[in-house]
Amino acid sequence: MARSHNFSAGPTALPLEVLRQAHEEFFDFAGTGMSVMEISHRSEVFMELAYQAEQDLRAILQVPSQYKVLFVQGGASLQFAQVPMNLLGDKGTADYLHTGLWSGKAIQAAQRYCDVRIAASSKASGFDRIPAVTDWNLNPNAAYLHYTENETVHGVQFAGAPCVSVPLICDACSSLLSKPIDVAKHGLIYAAAQKNMGPAGLTIVIIDAALLDAALEVTPDILNYAHIANAQSMLNTPATFPWYLTGLTLKWIQRCGGIEKIHQTNQAKAELLYRTIDYSGGFYRNSVQAPFRSINNVPFVLADTAFEKDFLRLADQSGFKGLKGHASVGGVRASIYNAVTLLAVEALTDFMKDFARVHG
């Protein structure tokens, strides 16, 4: 079986072990004589699977007990609306950090529901950094502060969770489960599964139960975090197969040695890529300031853009998939989520060096 090296920004590679287990029990899950896709979400066997996935996520991220973990649909883009709908209460205003394309989208969606204040922005410098905390203009009366832990398009990432006086909301879409996160510092964390956790169709929300009482009147019950939490994420039929695969991936993370070990591997992968770029004699370039370079998405350009098309074509032919940069910025992007192996990154850096040698 020839597997491609998958550097897609998501949906993307799943751990081969996880795929193998799903393949193995595809027609008969847990002795039911049915695929896991075919069983009721209210059956004992699925309820147990769902419970186990939550427990494993809680263990891996050390989620404090007062936090609820929700398994929902709709992706981060639905959270962009669901967060203000659920958390504004009577505040009428929220703070946002603008650090790239995705935080920009979160801001746009929130503006429908409140007065959005941009506490800080790195737009002027082309989203090449996280603005210095000393430059943040925080509103102590904001309903919350929203930040995007990792900017998937611009490849910019926070070094750690900021400390603020209002509830801290984190879009951790492309980084959750790729590195430790201090849940207790946050009011709410959300992430779609299709980066480091599973296939598309599932979104995880981790929310401090203290925030479950501030939904705007316009919030549909089905999007109300309090109702979802009360129903153990089964107000209606959840995305059962993505939930199942995410559960398998959580077990895989534990077998890998947990989140610290996963993080070390991800750091090694990122380091290798950035080193290859930085030591390419200017052939490749990544312009994000070093402390803020993402370990999840490594965007770069070829100094001579004339070679870019050839690079992408040849890479694709050589089995390196999904390397085209986001349409809004162009260039190249290597997304190196959990299931992308160090071996795959080594193969890619070898390819990059060869390409630079031939065309440089």
Place this chain on the structure above:
Amino acid sequence: MARSHNFSAGPTALPLEVLRQAHEEFFDFAGTGMSVMEISHRSEVFMELAYQAEQDLRAILQVPSQYKVLFVQGGASLQFAQVPMNLLGDKGTADYLHTGLWSGKAIQAAQRYCDVRIAASSKASGFDRIPAVTDWNLNPNAAYLHYTENETVHGVQFAGAPCVSVPLICDACSSLLSKPIDVAKHGLIYAAAQKNMGPAGLTIVIIDAALLDAALEVTPDILNYAHIANAQSMLNTPATFPWYLTGLTLKWIQRCGGIEKIHQTNQAKAELLYRTIDYSGGFYRNSVQAPFRSINNVPFVLADTAFEKDFLRLADQSGFKGLKGHASVGGVRASIYNAVTLLAVEALTDFMKDFARVHG
């Protein structure tokens, strides 16, 4: 491989042929060297799959060209809110038919956004019929009339789409693709996939393009039908694996001979079950009026309820799964969606007859 007979109300049985194909190409979809779950929704190969699924759905249901077909997340329960949010315009009121548990939920969700008028209800008679059209109290100024084509819990179904002067909205969750539907009579039809189309996590919306301009200000962009249609259902990452499996199921429906043939088989399955109930000498009972009996969900009770527990236990042991009635009504329910074979229904009716003989 011992497969159970799956009578679950959803998620439920998928066609074995579909599962086999998905299993076959699980690690390498269309020569990509990746699982279909691992490829970008914006890749050529996925875009082609997505397009093909839409074309097949259009062909099977003869969807007129001025209708958009959307592939979204969130299930019917999100549509309960999304429909009024998107279609009310400045009307402020909508008509609903109350024919069972699910239309009741649709009504409750809509009340957040408008003055809901119950045009007709069969609540007084225990949801045993569709109210006679002559008794409907329709408002010509309503934004739309909403009906639930098939009530999954109560087993009540419309014989055909009503003719009304306002846009007609159909919750076809448990019946879409199980029988023909006259799309042109409707303003909008929605259905979650996990009954007759695929696994949980995907919802199909078929909407007349003329209705794309009436969203309330509170509607999030990500839930706005017009925006979704403009982006070919890819405003953000869709549920790619359910989309793929639904695509395979659409091909399977075509191989079965199309929607008329599927309908004939479903009618035969339902007929066999109702006959077994009606000719059981009162051992089993279904109290829905004959013209409105569902071909998708056949709920029944045992006249002597003392045997119910034994019936369900013995059925489960004999490989008949998912027969427990909905928590709100109890009893037994056989859901006989597209992928449930006539053979499986025959086996179930044999079991029912045996059980009645022994316990009757």
